[in-house]
Amino acid sequence: MNSLVKADIRKLGIAAVLFAAIYGMLETEIIGAFWELNLVLIMINIILATSLNMINGYTGQFSIGHAGFFAIGAYMGAIMTVKLGYDMPVALIVGTISAGIVGFLVGLPTLRLNGDYLAIATLGLGEIIRICILNIEYVGGASGLMGIPRLTTFPMAFWIMVAILFFIKNFKNSAYGRACLAIRENEIAADTMGIDTTRYKVMAFTLGASFAGTAGVLFSHYFFIAHPASFTFMRSFDILTMVVLGGLGSMTGSVTGAIVLTFISAALSDFPEWRMLIYSVAMIVLMLYRPQGLFGDKELSLQMIRSLKMGGKKNDD
Amino acid sequence: MDSGFMHQLLQQLINGLSLGSIYALIALGYTMIYGILKLINFAHGDIYMVGAYIGYVCTTIFHLPFLPSLLIAMAGSAVVGMIIERIAYRPMRNAPRIAILITAIGVSFFLENGMILLASPQPRTFSSEFSASVYHMGGLVINSQQIIILISTVVLMLALTYIVNRTKMGKAMRAVSFDADAARLMGINIDRVIGMTFALGSALAAAGGVLVGVYYNSIDPLMGMAPGIKAFVAAVLGGIGIIPGAMVGGIILGIVEALVSGFISSTFRDAAAFAILILILLYKPQGLFGKNVREKV
Numbered sequence: 001m002n003s004l005v006k007a008d009i010r011k012l013g014i015a016a017v018l019f020a021a022i023y024g025m026l027e028t029e030i031i032g033a034f035w036e037l038n039l040v041l042i043m044i045n046i047i048l049a050t051s052l053n054m055i056n057g058y059t060g061q062f063s064i065g066h067a068g069f070f071a072i073g074a075y076m077g078a079i080m081t082v083k084l085g086y087d088m089p090v091a092l093i094v095g096t097i098s099a100g101i102v103g104f105l106v107g108l109p110t111l112r113l114n115g116d117y118l119a120i121a122t123l124g125l126g127e128i129i130r131i132c133i134l135n136i137e138y139v140g141g142a143s144g145l146m147g148i149p150r151l152t153t154f155p156m157a158f159w160i161m162v163a164i165l166f167f168i169k170n171f172k173n174s175a176y177g178r179a180c181l182a183i184r185e186n187e188i189a190a191d192t193m194g195i196d197t198t199r200y201k202v203m204a205f206t207l208g209a210s211f212a213g214t215a216g217v218l219f220s221h222y223f224f225i226a227h228p229a230s231f232t233f234m235r236s237f238d239i240l241t242m243v244v245l246g247g248l249g250s251m252t253g254s255v256t257g258a259i260v261l262t263f264i265s266a267a268l269s270d271f272p273e274w275r276m277l278i279y280s281v282a283m284i285v286l287m288l289y290r291p292q293g294l295f296g297d298k299e300l301s302l303q304m305i306r307s308l309k310m311g312g313k314k315n316d317d
Numbered sequence: 318m319d320s321g322f323m324h325q326l327l328q329q330l331i332n333g334l335s336l337g338s339i340y341a342l343i344a345l346g347y348t349m350i351y352g353i354l355k356l357i358n359f360a361h362g363d364i365y366m367v368g369a370y371i372g373y374v375c376t377t378i379f380h381l382p383f384l385p386s387l388l389i390a391m392a393g394s395a396v397v398g399m400i401i402e403r404i405a406y407r408p409m410r411n412a413p414r415i416a417i418l419i420t421a422i423g424v425s426f427f428l429e430n431g432m433i434l435l436a437s438p439q440p441r442t443f444s445s446e447f448s449a450s451v452y453h454m455g456g457l458v459i460n461s462q463q464i465i466i467l468i469s470t471v472v473l474m475l476a477l478t479y480i481v482n483r484t485k486m487g488k489a490m491r492a493v494s495f496d497a498d499a500a501r502l503m504g505i506n507i508d509r510v511i512g513m514t515f516a517l518g519s520a521l522a523a524a525g526g527v528l529v530g531v532y533y534n535s536i537d538p539l540m541g542m543a544p545g546i547k548a549f550v551a552a553v554l555g556g557i558g559i560i561p562g563a564m565v566g567g568i569i570l571g572i573v574e575a576l577v578s579g580f581i582s583s584t585f586r587d588a589a590a591f592a593i594l595i596l597i598l599l600y601k602p603q604g605l606f607g608k609n610v611r612e613k614v
Binding site: 056062109110112113115116117119120121123124125127128131132134135142233237240241244248273274277279280281283284287288291292 | 357413417419422423430431434585587592598602
């Protein structure tokens with residue numbers, strides 16, 4: 001058994017322990033219904049943030065239309081269960097794949113753009129997806145698709161999240177992931193080295209979009225409703241903020257960003273009028289003093305904590 | 318083509334022109350700020366909202382006439398714009414692009430939610446002092462507000478063109494947007510020029526805000542979100558960083574939106590704006606007025 005597999009098994013073990021601890025607290029009702037809801041929301045946001053990090057962090061493409069793919073997953077999943085009467089696994093698969101297909105179709109032409117132009121194009125596409133949904137009567141139009149059964153459970157959300165995190169981690173360490181990182185560092189140089197940049201950019205975009213679709217299915221089957229107002233560009237900005245807060249290109253950073261921001265907005269939910277104000281000031285202050293995010297593009301690991309303990313001595317591995 | 322169709326077409330053109338001139342006013346600020354800082358100032362739509370609120374306070378609470386209110390709103394928003402630049406954007410001059418963008422989004426949230434706290438989320442109505450007198454011209458309906466919008470826009474655009482092309486500050490602005498480092502070496506105070514650009518752009522957006530308040534008679538703290546994004550579309554359409562481009566882009570966008578809502582469906586209005594955006598980005602990303610820039614390795 002090589003060290004990578006050992007490390008993976010160790011991480012899986014940590015996930016299982018974490019799961020057992022949270023699940024135990026849920027069962028014994030130490031964690032109430034309000035925080036259970038927010039826990040599921042954290043899982044969903046972690047999936048969204050890490051999948052956007054694949055596009056924005058690893059591949060260096062600037063997408064801010066993630067809410068559109070989230071919406072497609074939410075609606076396609078809901079159509080499967082509500083309209084066609086299938087089970088949750090079918091909804092998850094269809095939601096994931098259809099968001100991936102749309103991501104592929106959208107990514108193929110738009111990824112020729114770069115920088116700010118790509119950002120604005122993806123923002124526009126996200127809005128177009130939402131406006132189209134708004135005009136389809138079959139899925140409830142402006143009033144949203146109601147009556148979705150609550151099929152998402154905490155264990156389901158947790159293990160899907162863990163599976164996606166493992167996938168993204170391994171993607172980054174694979175040849176595909178390295179190609180994406182090369183594109184982020186310097187697209188022209190990567191192209192010269194024989195990397196098919198379009199292929200890898202579209203690949204990362206499609207994968208990111210499909211995971212957003214998975215998150216969408218979990219979302220609509222937890223909150224009973226898929227409503228166009230949940231998928232505006234504000235949602236895309238929210239996801240982007242989580243990624244940048246944690247540090248662009250750091251998966252553990254995205255996870256931390258998602259947890260911190262979901263937690264803050266839940267904790268401030270008693271003061272709705274102050275919530276967004278504090279949130280926005282926090283965002284500005286963080287960017288002013290730490291523009292690279294909490295972790296930069298480093299991963300949080302035991303090694304990092306160990307090196308901190310050693311008084312910040314540089315620890316080359 | 319029957320006369321009914323022609324009639325509706327002309328009517329939608331008039332509506333589109335007045336809507337488009339407001340987009341153009343906001344787009345000008347976007348394009349100037351982008352031209353100089355390469356920053357998509359997401360908070361720009363909210364400056365427009367701030368301008369509308371200052372205008373509301375002047376007209377409805379202090380009962381000032383239209384012109385002084387417009388000027389006060391423009392001056393007030395110019396100050397707000399400069400403060401934002403000073404506090405939030407200037408320390409970020411050398412930060413990664415995405416960090417500045419997030420800051421801009423943060424400023425935008427801050428203005429929106431600050432205004433919700435200050436003025437409550439309820440929409441406000443402008444005083445009815447500018448009640449519309451409606452003119453009929455050959456069956457077409459034009460109201461006095463549309464005329465006010467058109468005249469104000471034309472005057473403001475002429476003023477801006479004069480400032481940018483004929484004054485020393487305008488020359489400095491063009492120099493900084495062409496090459497900031499070279500401009501600095503030539504002794505231009507870049508910070509002052511950038512502050513001035515924010516002031517000018519914000520003043521124009523505020524004028525747009527007051528005009529919209531007069532036109533639709535209703536303002537609310539989130540009114541800047543959609544027009545902000547659409548004005549950016551207008552700026553990209555005309556070629557970002559190019560001032561006449563923003564004017565033309567705004568007016569084209571307004572007319573297209575009016576035609577789509579008049580002939581297809583008003584719910585597809587917003588989709589039309591974004592569809593234009595995607596098409597222009599795919600086929601002519603430098604915009605209608607832009608020049609092709611060769612990529613340097």
